Amino acid sequence: MLKDSLMEEHIPARAGHFDVIVAGAGPAGLGAALAAAQQGARTLLLEAKASMGGVAYAALWMPFNRIQLRNGSRGGVHGQMVARLTSYGSVACRPGKRNMIDGDNLDIHPEYLKLAAFELLEEAGCMYLVHSPVTGVTMEGPDLKGVIANYKGETHTFTADAFVDATGDGDLAFQAGAPMAKGREEDGFLMRISLVFALANVDEERFFSYWEQDNGTQLKRVIAQAEQEGYCTSWYVFDRTTLPRVISVNNGGPLQLGNLDGTRAQHISAAERGGLQVALDFVKIAREKSIPGLEECFLMRTGASAAVRETRRIVGEYVLTEEDAREGKEFPDTIARKYGGFDSNYFHGPMDKGYCNYPYRALLPQQVEHLLVAGRCGSATHLGHAAGKSMGNMMALGQAAGIAAAICAAEGLAPRALDASRVQAQLRTMGVEL
Numbered sequence: 001m002l003k004d005s006l007m008e009e010h011i012p013a014r015a016g017h018f019d020v021i022v023a024g025a026g027p028a029g030l031g032a033a034l035a036a037a038q039q040g041a042r043t044l045l046l047e048a049k050a051s052m053g054g055v056a057y058a059a060l061w062m063p064f065n066r067i068q069l070r071n072g073s074r075g076g077v078h079g080q081m082v083a084r085l086t087s088y089g090s091v092a093c094r095p096g097k098r099n100m101i102d103g104d105n106l107d108i109h110p111e112y113l114k115l116a117a118f119e120l121l122e123e124a125g126c127m128y129l130v131h132s133p134v135t136g137v138t139m140e141g142p143d144l145k146g147v148i149a150n151y152k153g154e155t156h157t158f159t160a161d162a163f164v165d166a167t168g169d170g171d172l173a174f175q176a177g178a179p180m181a182k183g184r185e186e187d188g189f190l191m192r193i194s195l196v197f198a199l200a201n202v203d204e205e206r207f208f209s210y211w212e213q214d215n216g217t218q219l220k221r222v223i224a225q226a227e228q229e230g231y232c233t234s235w236y237v238f239d240r241t242t243l244p245r246v247i248s249v250n251n252g253g254p255l256q257l258g259n260l261d262g263t264r265a266q267h268i269s270a271a272e273r274g275g276l277q278v279a280l281d282f283v284k285i286a287r288e289k290s291i292p293g294l295e296e297c298f299l300m301r302t303g304a305s306a307a308v309r310e311t312r313r314i315v316g317e318y319v320l321t322e323e324d325a326r327e328g329k330e331f332p333d334t335i336a337r338k339y340g341g342f343d344s345n346y347f348h349g350p351m352d353k354g355y356c357n358y359p360y361r362a363l364l365p366q367q368v369e370h371l372l373v374a375g376r377c378g379s380a381t382h383l384g385h386a387a388g389k390s391m392g393n394m395m396a397l398g399q400a401a402g403i404a405a406a407i408c409a410a411e412g413l414a415p416r417a418l419d420a421s422r423v424q425a426q427l428r429t430m431g432v433e434l
């Protein structure tokens with residue numbers, strides 16, 4: 001329900017001081033803002049784009065993996081999000097496909113995802129601004145004191161006692177001078193940037209039986225032929241959606257443009273342009289080559305923006321490695337589990353336990369105080385991050401960061417001085433398995 005008091009209660013008009021500021025409203029930022037606000041912290045969520053959800057809304061109907069667990073709810077913000085989405089009915093979400101990487105998921109209509117995010121934030125008493133990228137920070141020595149948010153020259157400096165950087169690109173940590181890493185260690189390769197698209201008027205049964213019968217081998221042959229004919233091609237992964245006869249097409253973006261970096265304006269512009277070509281050419285290929293089930297398909301739309309898988313990561317107090325993830329290393333300060341498998345564009349494989357543990361120290365950047373960093377810009381190697389990088393897991397990292405930020409703000413503590421067992425205890429009371 002939309003209240004008359006919406007702006008007064010939730011959308012600030014001018015700069016001010018908050019207990020907790022969260023930058024970025026992707027899965028990690030939503031988890032952080034909801035958790036902090038529910039702990040009673042006066043919380044502001046700043047989002048650069050038009051709406052909440054991050055990649056989950058930008059990339060259309062992708063399965064929100066690990067938002068629940070096979071044995072039921074993940075507790076905490078995950079449970080709330082699933083309950084809200086399912087309360088809207090089948091127009092909003094449906095269970096998605098299952099394999100080693102994907103699983104325990106929902107295919108979510110992006111508009112209902114946005115609605116659920118707004119509603120839950122408002123119910124938690126959270127303030128928010130969209131279209132408000134954080135473009136700068138204010139520091140006193142190593143202490144992060146404020147963030148500068150911009151909308152069309154309307155510049156506000158918001159201050160807080162604790163901050164969560166959930167921008168995906170580590171924008172706050174980077175601007176505050178924290179040490180950062182980027183891409184694959186050996187060659188700087190980044191996971192692909194992709195403009196996901198949706199196709200309408202698809203005969204789903206025929207298409208999925210064609211695609212699944214030989215693991216896509218026939219389709220790959222068709223695409224290779226089309227590439228030789230000059231079409232802009234990529235790799236593709238297909239998902240059903242909440243709409244009949246509509247499928248979503250995850251893909252590798254314009255492969256011929258090489259290693260694109262989502263923190264560079266030139267590269268992200270090229271990814272948007274090339275991504276559009278990938279989408280439009282796929283429709284032409286599908287129709288001209290009569291791909292079964294797609295002969296009469298239309299491009300319904302591309303995502304709200306190109307979606308970025310990987311850019312900067314902090315080099316934190318602990319860096320989660322491939323080995324940690326593979327063996328499911330136990331940490332005394334585990335604050336989240338990342339379920340699934342390794343999911344880099346360059347390597348896929350299982351984790352021994354089907355999950356890895358994420359230590360509190362990996363939320364803490366070096367050299368900057370009062371800041372926690374959650375989500376894909378958290379402290380991990382390329383493969384340490386790729387291990388369970390799905391949205392539900394990023395939300396779990398955000399949730400832990402939000403709880404920590406709220407405790408720190410309430411007690412005047414620096415996140416580095418916080419005993420992680422306090423975060424663990426709170427998570428357990430919320431039904432989170434650690």
Ligand SMILES: Cc1cc2nc3c(=O)[nH]c(=O)nc-3n(C[C@H](O)[C@H](O)[C@H](O)COP(=O)(O)OP(=O)(O)OC[C@H]3O[C@@H](n4cnc5c(N)ncnc54)[C@H](O)[C@@H]3O)c2cc1C
Binds near residue numbers: 026027374389
């Ligand atoms: C193409 C693609 C397909 C994927 N497929 C799946 C899938 O099928 N299932 C799955 O579970 N996962 C999938 N993933 C992985 C998953 O989406 C990401 O790992 C996850 O979204 C990361 O969450 P995040 O919150 O850390 O970052 P993001 O989702 O990237 O969110 C970051 C948010 O911060 C905002 N932001 C950025 N800079 C600023 C700033 N300076 N100030 C304020 N706000 C800012 C952004 O606009 C965005 O809303 C996919 C990823 C991509 C890119």
